[in-house]
Amino acid sequence: MPELPEVEHLRRSLDPVIVGATVRGVRVVRRDVVHATAPSRTAAQRQTALLVGERLARTSRRGKQLAIEAESGMTLVIQLGMTGSVTIERGRPPSGMDGKHRHVVWELDLADGRSRVRMAFRDPRRFGGITTYPSRAHLDQAWESLGPDGLGLTATELSEGLRGRKRPGKSALLDQSVVAGVGNIYADESLFASAIHPQTQAGALSTHQIGRLAAEIRRILNHAADAGGSTLRDYRDAFGNPGGAVQLHMVYGRGGEPCLRCGTTLLGLRLQGRATVCCPRCQDLSTGRAGSRSRRRS
DNA sequence: AGGCGATCCTGAGGGC
């Protein structure tokens, strides 16, 4: 399931190919995966919203959202959801990326003036989708509801997002308005790396804990993005390649197995409906702020 | 008001 590192890796691999390219056409197989933020009544308007006829100027990303902006300012955002992928195809689609669930396919004339490629959005489970914006300003306004991006998260920003919150720390990390880009995998991993129990009240974390957590989120997300988003079972990048290096998860998906740090059996629980794994020894619930240290919750 | 749970959707995997 794509989280920030996979989206960032996708952005880095798409950017050198599509920037400067001109969108020759688009084929929308499933219209309900495309959401327009400005009225587009005619077929031609819908094509324009999907950047047909435009030259692509830049890519950007906030959290798990990938934006492609045209020179005119018209912008579209791709959200991968759980099972979304974007592939660049010079010939036939990579194996496994063909067939069903290819919802939107663009035809691009590349900047070299000779090559033509397809860019295909595929999403079997359709938790993802594409949103179109009439201008970059409209996108920036939409992105104001997102918290700071996880790749550059500072302790101060995280502290502001968690202050006074009674909710479990992990729930706060999954809230995109607190930190943009952290999903279930990296929430568990960064909490383990910070020795914080996922059920610790967000507002009860000490300054020291928040500093460490922000640093671990940054470190883990950057490392995974640089490794090519290799953390996913069936993740493929824009050219159909699996992630380069195999990342070792310390806790995610390892409930019932021994902790790689201390050997204690890892605890699997459900938090906010999400599978959650932690080490009951390395991640102590009672490690709250000094002064509330003795408070315990079951 | 804030937090939590239900919901959407399909494929993989386990059990029988």
Added chain:
DNA sequence: TGCCCTCAGGATCGCC
């Protein structure tokens, strides 16, 4: 071998 059940979860909505 094949069928059925469960599980996975990002984002949104409604309820408490």
